[in-house]
Amino acid sequence: MEKQALEQLNQAVQVLLKDARTQVLAAMGQTLTIDEKTSRKDLVTNVDRSNENFLVQRLRQLDPQARILAEEGLGDQVETLAGHVWIVDPIDGTMNFVHQRNHFAMMIGLYIDGEPTLGYIYDVMADKLYAGGPIVGVTLNERPLPAPRDAPLAEGLFGASGPLLIHNKYQMQTIAQTSLGPRILGSAGVQISQVLAGELVGYLSYLRPWDFAAGRVLAESLGLVVSQVDGTPVNMLSSGAVLVATKSAQRAILAIVK
Amino acid sequence: MEKQALEQLNQAVQVLLKDARTQVLAAMGQTLTIDEKTSRKDLVTNVDRSNENFLVQRLRQLDPQARILAEEGLGDQVETLAGHVWIVDPIDGTMNFVHQRNHFAMMIGLYIDGEPTLGYIYDVMADKLYAGGPIVGVTLNERPLPAPRDAPLAEGLFGASGPLLIHNKYQMQTIAQTSLGPRILGSAGVQISQVLAGELVGYLSYLRPWDFAAGRVLAESLGLVVSQVDGTPVNMLSSGAVLVATKSAQRAILAIVK
Structure with a gap:
């Protein structure tokens, strides 16, 4: 177009x-x-x-x-x-x-x-x-909307999912403790918008396509990264653990998860 | 006065x-x-x-x-x-x-x-x-501001603290899972105000006097309860784990914690 x-x-x-x-x-x-x-x-x-x-x-x-x-x-x-x-x-x-x-x-x-x-x-x-x-x-x-600063995980707040944090899936407790603290809002849309705005350095949750389709477009347009939790590309027609983060925070998170 | x-x-x-x-x-x-x-x-x-x-x-x-x-x-x-x-x-x-x-x-x-x-x-x-x-x-x-409904723990969202949830202090993981889900916002004031507004059925965190002095006045005025995590009265000159909740949610939480 x-x-x-x-x-x-x-x-x-x-x-x-x-x-x-x-x-x-x-x-x-x-x-x-x-x-x-x-x-x-x-x-x-x-x-x-x-x-x-x-x-x-x-x-x-x-x-x-x-x-x-x-x-x-x-x-x-x-x-x-x-x-x-x-x-x-x-x-x-x-x-x-x-x-x-x-x-x-x-x-x-x-x-x-x-x-x-x-x-x-x-x-x-x-x-x-x-x-x-x-x-x-x-x-x-x-x-x-200006692009957010490429803040490291240790210098920002982290958007978590309640179930993943409680069960420490994907080392989410370590990720949260490495950051300045976890935040849980219960809406992928609201939490991804906080990553766009620089209020969170990242967000990790189990998501379905409609939970992150919009956020991926906006995040990538602002120099943020969207990937699966092992760093591989997301697939817009399947569900999984999806990470939206600054480049620096993504590096730290992938190192913790692997 | x-x-x-x-x-x-x-x-x-x-x-x-x-x-x-x-x-x-x-x-x-x-x-x-x-x-x-x-x-x-x-x-x-x-x-x-x-x-x-x-x-x-x-x-x-x-x-x-x-x-x-x-x-x-x-x-x-x-x-x-x-x-x-x-x-x-x-x-x-x-x-x-x-x-x-x-x-x-x-x-x-x-x-x-x-x-x-x-x-x-x-x-x-x-x-x-x-x-x-x-x-x-x-x-x-x-x-x-109308008083919030006396909603049970199982029928509402629960305001958690990141460290208490991660370390499962005061059985906070069980409390969160009994509720409809945990929310973490990182401000006692904002989270207590959500209890006042009926957006959360309770909030539990380690608090200092200035973190809950205002919220206690407002919460008790609206028929909510403010106590220590064992159900005993709070002391406005000391710090500790403080619960602000509906009466019904408080009962459920005290039964989980004890």
Whole structure:
């Protein structure tokens, strides 16, 4: 896609997300319908579904030939990354959404023939929209976002996952103790946005494609690195332990994990 | 103190805190001077000190006979709770302040002859001021704050401390796994304010007096409980593991810890 067309698409997706936010805020004034998916700690609500439906429909209008991989299954069956693939998480941090009415995000990523192209993380209650990609640049609420400093692990706070920290998977306790301290927020979107903003030097969690598709685009555009926990490239169509970090922090973490 | 005098004092402290916020935001535009206190994970900055100085001076104007216990030592030596004692934390979450420029709080508590009387937690960047006490009521940004639901541990998110979770002190891993999940934010003020708001069902951490003096006043005013981790009363002049929770969550946690 040409740069001008991408810039138009970038603007249109931001408008779409603001419309979605208005609808989500209105829906939060109504009673939620909450269902368990795989366990009592894995929830889905009517708002996840209605917002996914809204996002998928609007993305189809913007990009009719594309395929859409969406968390709650209202998009397409996507088995390759050929052409335009949008990856959508309508409410990331559903547990926070239900129990805190706060600290959750909408996320959208666009991959073109597998190339990270556009990414959006929208922290709904803080009204912070991280947007863009390697060609159009990265903005926070429409203002250019500077790349974070390449801070070492020992000089920054580290975004952890509760289960991985408790069970010390991937040496996460050592990683946390090498850093200035762990932070757990319960939303990949919110925590990856804190890495983008330089508030965390890294984030490691078990993630599904929609949890990190947007974040990968934005992070790589800002000179951060996104990899599996052994340092190998991520695959946008599978789940696993994913690390988003500064280059320096990634080096320290890979040395701890191996 | 009569209710009317307390209400006037309550208004005056909120004005004082807003003035302090303006100064802190301005100071964040300048280079910080950062010193280690006991370790690389225990910091103090010029802003902690200048803000403590500001808060102590303004509190002395409001309440000249009172004694003031303040984190950075710019108040008085306080060894009893007789009369009016103000307990001040100028920047709670200094690590976040330094490395995130976000997620920190100012806190002030007033104890009269040991009785929790007024409390203030000001999440500076979110601009959320929790204020009040058992006589004047509790407000969030000047609007009455409803008491949170008495949610059980298993039905809510739990505010943890990184070191306690990693080392499983006080069975914190079991507590976290019994809840819907742990959250770690790195600021007692911010996490206690989330208990007040019903975003967490409890918070357990090793705390010093200024870390929980304000939160205790506010929490108890809203029907929450504040105790040591064995269920015994807290002492406002000593440090220890302090639990702030709903009544139901406290019962579950005490049963796990004992």
